[in-house]
Amino acid sequence: MYVPSKKEIVQVRRAAAGQEAKILRETKKLVNIDSPTGYREGLSKAAEALMANCLRRGLQAELLLQTVQGDHVRATLPGGKEGRILLLGHMDTVFPVGTAKARPFTLDGDLARGPGVEDMKTGLVLGLAAAELFAHLYPANERKTLVYLYNTDEEIRSPSSRATIEEEARRSQACIVLESGQAEPGSGVVLTSRKGSAKYTVEALGKPAHSGANHKDGRSAIEEIAWKVLAIQALTNYEKGTTANVGVIRGGIGFNVVPEHASIEVDFRMTTVDEQHRIVRTMERLARETRVQGVKVTMTGGITRPPMPRTEANAALFEQAKAIAKAMGGPLAETTSGGGSDGNLAAAVGCPVLDGMGVIGRHAHTPEEQMDLASVTERLTLLVLMLRALSLA
Numbered sequence: 001m002y003v004p005s006k007k008e009i010v011q012v013r014r015a016a017a018g019q020e021a022k023i024l025r026e027t028k029k030l031v032n033i034d035s036p037t038g039y040r041e042g043l044s045k046a047a048e049a050l051m052a053n054c055l056r057r058g059l060q061a062e063l064l065l066q067t068v069q070g071d072h073v074r075a076t077l078p079g080g081k082e083g084r085i086l087l088l089g090h091m092d093t094v095f096p097v098g099t100a101k102a103r104p105f106t107l108d109g110d111l112a113r114g115p116g117v118e119d120m121k122t123g124l125v126l127g128l129a130a131a132e133l134f135a136h137l138y139p140a141n142e143r144k145t146l147v148y149l150y151n152t153d154e155e156i157r158s159p160s161s162r163a164t165i166e167e168e169a170r171r172s173q174a175c176i177v178l179e180s181g182q183a184e185p186g187s188g189v190v191l192t193s194r195k196g197s198a199k200y201t202v203e204a205l206g207k208p209a210h211s212g213a214n215h216k217d218g219r220s221a222i223e224e225i226a227w228k229v230l231a232i233q234a235l236t237n238y239e240k241g242t243t244a245n246v247g248v249i250r251g252g253i254g255f256n257v258v259p260e261h262a263s264i265e266v267d268f269r270m271t272t273v274d275e276q277h278r279i280v281r282t283m284e285r286l287a288r289e290t291r292v293q294g295v296k297v298t299m300t301g302g303i304t305r306p307p308m309p310r311t312e313a314n315a316a317l318f319e320q321a322k323a324i325a326k327a328m329g330g331p332l333a334e335t336t337s338g339g340g341s342d343g344n345l346a347a348a349v350g351c352p353v354l355d356g357m358g359v360i361g362r363h364a365h366t367p368e369e370q371m372d373l374a375s376v377t378e379r380l381t382l383l384v385l386m387l388r389a390l391s392l393a
Helices: 005-019 022-030 040-056 117-137 162-168 221-233 274-289 312-328 343-348 374-392
Strands: 060-064 073-076 081-090 106-107 111-113 144-151 174-175 190-196 196-205 242-250 261-270 296-305 331-336 359-362 369-370
Touching: 005 117, 005 261, 005 312, 005 374, 022 040, 022 117, 022 312, 022 374, 040 060, 040 073, 073 117, 073 261, 081 117, 081 162, 081 221, 081 343, 111 117, 117 144, 117 359, 117 374, 144 374, 162 174, 162 343, 174 343, 174 374, 190 312, 190 343, 196 221, 196 274, 221 242, 221 261, 221 274, 261 274, 274 296, 312 331, 312 374, 359 374, 369 374
Parallel strands: 081 144, 081 174, 190 331
Antiparallel strands: 060 073, 073 144, 106 111, 111 369, 196 261, 196 296, 242 261, 359 369
């Protein structure tokens, strides 16, 4: 296992500290661009800014043009050693147009605030800064090639970028996800596992009737959907880490009408592939079976992200990062998350993944979103040394 010397740590940390002001300037520019998923104008501006950052920092970069979502950015830092390291991040946020103007990037004591500052625009900039330092500090014949994929649809589970992520992951020896290490101030965490997810919409079509005069002639779509709700909720198994949530239900037009239409929207989270298969089998069965005669059921959806279980390969990446962090003088903890990332997609095709290697922050997807300024230099140092370790492996 690679453990950097004190001299090497001092050298990398000094170079990383020299990048902090530049990282904050570039992050400020990105945070102040509204880039909700699907907003092509804002996502194009974000992609243009990242392309410029790539070129300034010595990477080769290209836009991967899209017809529905915003264009993705693919960048490369060639290395002389055989092998590739994949780094993933996303430009899209969950905040609507106008949020950046209402809550722009601000420095608040030891924190930076703004929409996407923690999830995950600082991480995007941090990753490119790591490439620049990696090239500056280590000769090409000691480096593996770095490949960056920054997409625009992660928040809706990467429908237009999934195939590209999977293709690059199959060609890579390891994947580093630049999502934040969400933690308390002064602590550091990375992720070796994440839950997978599935989303389904179930619709029932019955027959309307007057609830008093002709009740027997009606076929209640709500009654059918109610049976489905109970069966779906019963799939929750906390011991196995599986949750089923019927989060939206619609149906009927009035209390005195047998309802013709009803529908539900369902979210599943699971930790293992076996549980993923159990969910799929059960939902397929529920689509075929009905309890109320004469009601038709349709179902759409499926697995949106496969689970990212804690594998030996993922654990080995954590142990390497932990050894580096210990040499740097700080602890590094391992954790998991009920939320998914693009690391799930990389892991599903067999690529070892270490997630949460971006800056430390908290309160993602809320107006209180924040990032610890002190984590910029330390996380950049850790990232560069981790790239060094993976190149030596």
